[in-house]
Amino acid sequence: MTRTQRSESTDPTPEIVAVFGQRAGVGATTTAVNLAMGLAAAGRSVLLLDLDPEGGASRTMGVAGHERGGTERVLRERAVRRDMIAATKIPQLYLAPAGPELAALDTDPGTDEDSLTRLCQALSTLPDLSLDFDHVILDCPPSLDILTGNALTAAHRILLPLAADVPTLDTLPRLLQQVNAWRAGRRQPLYGFYLLIGLRTATLNSRNLITQVRLEHGRMALSTEIPFDSRLSKAETPTQPLLMSALTREISQAYLNLTAEWLMLGERGDRPDGGWRPHARAERLERHRARLAQGIENWRLDPLSRLYDPEQAMRHQDTEALGVLFEAAAPRQRFPLDWRPGRAMWLMLTLILLVGALAVWLQPWRLDEQRRLELAARLIGSERQWDAGSRLLARADERAYRELLLAARLLETNRARLIACAERTASSGSAECLVVLPSMEVAP
Template sequence: MTRTQRSESTGPTPEIVAVFGQRAGVGATTTAVNLAMGLAAAGRSVLLLDLDPEGGAGRAMGVAERERGGTGRLLRERAVRRDMIAATQIPQFYLAPAGPELAALDANPDEDEDSLTRLYQALATLPALSLDFDHVILDCPPSLDVLTGNALIAAHRILLPLAADVPTLDTLPALLKQVNELRAGCRQPLYGCYLLIGRRTATVNSRDLIAQVRLEYGRMALAAEIPFDSRLAKAETPTQPLLMSALTREISRAYLNLTAEWLMLGERGDRPDGGWRPSARAERLERHRARLTRNIEHWRLDPLSKLYDPEQAMRHQDTEALGVLFEAAAPRRRFSLDRRPGRATWLTLALILLAGALSVRLQPWRLDEQRRLDLAARLLGPERQWEAGSRLLARADERAYRELLLAARLLETNRARLIACAGRATPSGPVECPVVLPSMGVDP
């Protein structure tokens, strides 16, 4: 990656990250190696410095001290030279391995006044190299010694893997205080200190401790959590990064989450203040994870890659071939719903069908006057309802009931006359139609 490309990022160039564990066994070296590989999978150029005299990072990447000068020479000469750095099998991923010389440097801390700034001075010479790095990951020993002090002073960001247990949480405030005191007055800006929680068990007590850490330290605690892996605990030294060996394991997916979250530290969110809405943040993390997984799988399937795995490539080809055969043999679906209709959709369809049926049913009534009259009579109610209404009216108002009966009799008496008059009607003139009118003195 060129310097022009790197200048578009908001963070420092290169970003220096110190990975420091309070004690051995919390996964600091595993975290440093897999974070470095994840950043390389994101297209970043990464340099991993192994500052632990045990040399765990070098063994995990297959690079030993005897192959290169390593971090011992780097601290002694206060400069980074090309012959101190070894290329790994992963593209854009370089390593400065550790060696026994580091232990000797740690044993003589008072050799000079600036013994804690050796690494800071050495990393200041990085622009003179022919290689450009976006990230420098520092794998520190599990103690706050001279080597760790050099890393903490030189770092832009500090990553603290920790176990979710009572002893660790009890000593964490004192450790953070020591780090603040060590960083006081340093030239190198510190952009953040982050806690990476390791889940040892899934008990209620463990969940309560994790919740306590997140409550007390807020944004310092990363969302990613590293689960306990029994297979990793049984191995004395990992022979390769977890992201290289098995992406399907839970711990590997956890390190993908860590890398995706780390990439978002230098990105501006979708809110005006630079923060992220929860939905947008989750979508961005998923995009980063998908990209990392795709690039790592490409390394293992590409015959030109140093990470090419013939067995993995054969399984991938078999999977693709079976998928093509299954797609060819499967019956074609002529119609499919991408989304199951809900209750409101079904109700709307039922109302539309009912309205259509009524319109068809009522079409003849709209054209025939007699049918319209019959329809109006039906809408008034059946005969039983008419009789019941008449009885209720008789009880409520006797005179109104008698008048209603008189009107019904007159209608029946004059019905024949009205029909005869309608038959004699002509367009030339009106026709007289005598009808029987009620007498106001007649009692029905």
């Protein structure tokens, strides 16, 4: 991988994002993995650091911690080196996996005067790598320990997946105070603390809690809400990100919304103060969503990609073939859809149609036999339509294609026979006209 183009955001590069859940089961690891994949689909270069000793992000990405040493080496050596990170199946997404010794760092922080700055020191060495990252995503363990403290201290932005229940909301102010205490006096700037609301049940009480969160914390609460997915809760360990395996599911679409909203954090809006008008914001989000979905689709259609899906590529080719056939069969549009002719134009068109109809009706002798045949061919369909349709039919149903060829041969043979018979009848006065049937001469 070569150095990628810097992002358009005015935020520092790379942007360091800590994803932290107050407790297990709120979807912090799922959020970190799918946000990282979404940013990669947008063309960004992303490094995902698995700081959770459970290694959920590493297993989801299919990278074992013992293969590369893991993030414990990043913390112990206070540096990020090439042999500490691994490439994933997703283009431009790299992972520093969690190793078996990561849990020991929490109980044995070392003799440092300040053990909360190890990760910050390590990430400061990223410019020395041959890889150039736009984003660094930190997947934190669900506890306020040394590992989480390092991540929250090193982050430029903090993303907190939040369950809409009373215990979580009651402990939120204390968590914010703890983060402020950890970051007090640090040089690393904090550009935002964001709440990602998870909607487990669509009850009136849960909606009231969400409304309360949005009123109390304002812009800290992202507009995206992550729905509850029972299939995800039953799975022991996801084998791949949701954006890779189940893009059409509601929860996957929510993570697309999250990534699109995250991309807008560093963008200036259309208002003078930098904010967004609702209509302009919705259009911008939709453009980001379409770009992300197209990026994921391109990975599945590219034979050189490790995410190449032959069935998806075949369906895409069939869709393109149908599009060519429809374009060939559809009438050409002569005027824009919003064009409105005036009264004079209507009178001129009517006059032209009357003159044309009168000319055809009064002078049929001008159309000889060959011209009548050419006119019939135009009404039936052009050669391009026939070629497109026959190629599609040959690929879909070989038997139907052979029958179509048989019918075409019969038409051509009988046409020649009938023309010859008509000439004999005109000369002799009577003649017996025979046509070829499928069982007589022509074989498929």
